[in-house]
Amino acid sequence: MKNKKSLLLIFVLALVATACGGGSATPCDEVEITTGENGLPDLDGCEFTFAVENAYLPFNYIDAADGEAKGWDYDVFNHMAELMNFVPVYVPAAWDGMIQAVSDGQFMIAGDGITITAERDEIIDFSNGYINLAQRVLVAVGNDDITSIEDLKSGDYTVATQKGTTNYEFAVSELGEDKVQAFDDFNFAIQAVISGDADASIIDETAGLGYMGANKDQVKLVGGDLTSEQLGFAFPNGSALVDVVNQGLAAMKDSGKLAEINAKFFSPDFSVTYDDIAECDENIPEDIKRNAIKPFLGNYAVEKKMVKEDNYHANVDAHRQWSDLAISQIRFMDVIS
DSSP, X not given: OOSEEEEEEEOOBOSSOOTTOOOOOOBTTTSOOEEOTTSSEEOTTEEEEEEEOSEETTTEEEBTTTOBEESHHHHHHHHHHHHHTEEEEEEEOOSTTHHHHHHTTSOSEEEEEEEOOHHXXXXXXXXXXXXXXXXXXXXETTOOSOOSHHHHHHSXXXXXXXXXXXXXXXXXXXXXXXXXXXXXXXXXXXXXXXHTSSSEEEEEXXXXXXXXXXXXXXXXXXXXXXXXXXXXXXXXXXXXXXXXXXXXXXXXXXXXXXXXXXXXXXXXXXXXXXXXXXXXXXXXXXXXXXXXXXXXXXXXXXXXXXXXXXXXXXXXXXXXXXXXXXXXXXXXXXXXX
8 A cells, every 4th residue: 555545435324414523423332232122132323333345345345336335244234224223334444454453442343254263263253154155266267177176286276365364274275375376355366367377266155156247257166165164244352242243134034134135246146346346536436426435434543554634524414314325424534554
């Protein structure tokens, strides 16, 4: 990251948006949890900070066409907010360091398709698993030489994956570090496979299906399941909010809402590509910037960077229901290394 990178960071999706900022709600890790009329926890309109990478299809991303934050994480957590009366506050954070930041209490929860592992469970708590998944081998369409992990083991092949993931750990353990190329995010790994710079990738099946939809006729999954794992939300150790989210997940499963959202994002029909998402504000048209829905950084530190508010500060006179995804304010901020 450059020393000064201007980011457009957009604000809280609020149940009641205020024109000039107003007072902030109570953090959800400090609120008294009661039971609502629907039998689920009622969090009394508190603010629930949620770490998102905004660069990991199909879990979370910024649509460059309209500036909106989208993905599985957003759909699921926004629906939970309706069920249990809280305000989601989405905070951009890089994957590298996200789990440690949750452990340190910088965020109340993190999404991003985090695999539940015993090692991670030592420093954070997990929700119940929301998706059962397997790791698979992904190759370019037309590559018929690689049909399984055994081919990767026996041949002179290079495997691309993302560092800091269980995919990377599995690839190194099975193939050796010399055969593995580690990238900062999975998009680069997949593009390496498509371009021929790498021969294959080890990837979660759900994410692989998303890449197949996003890169039609370019990549495919081959071979059987390599592992059996679950994804879960991450929390600081001892958080009372784990049970809250578990109850929300159970309610969404019982109602069919979770299956509906899964079908929307985890299938070859999901067609959003990394060319369609915005990495920073210069990728978003000026008219979209004024109405975009992106996460609010607030006073939180991201990747241990210091955040300084720029001189520009625009208030948006908007007062809508949370279901309309209103924006209370827009700010430009500098992230300084």
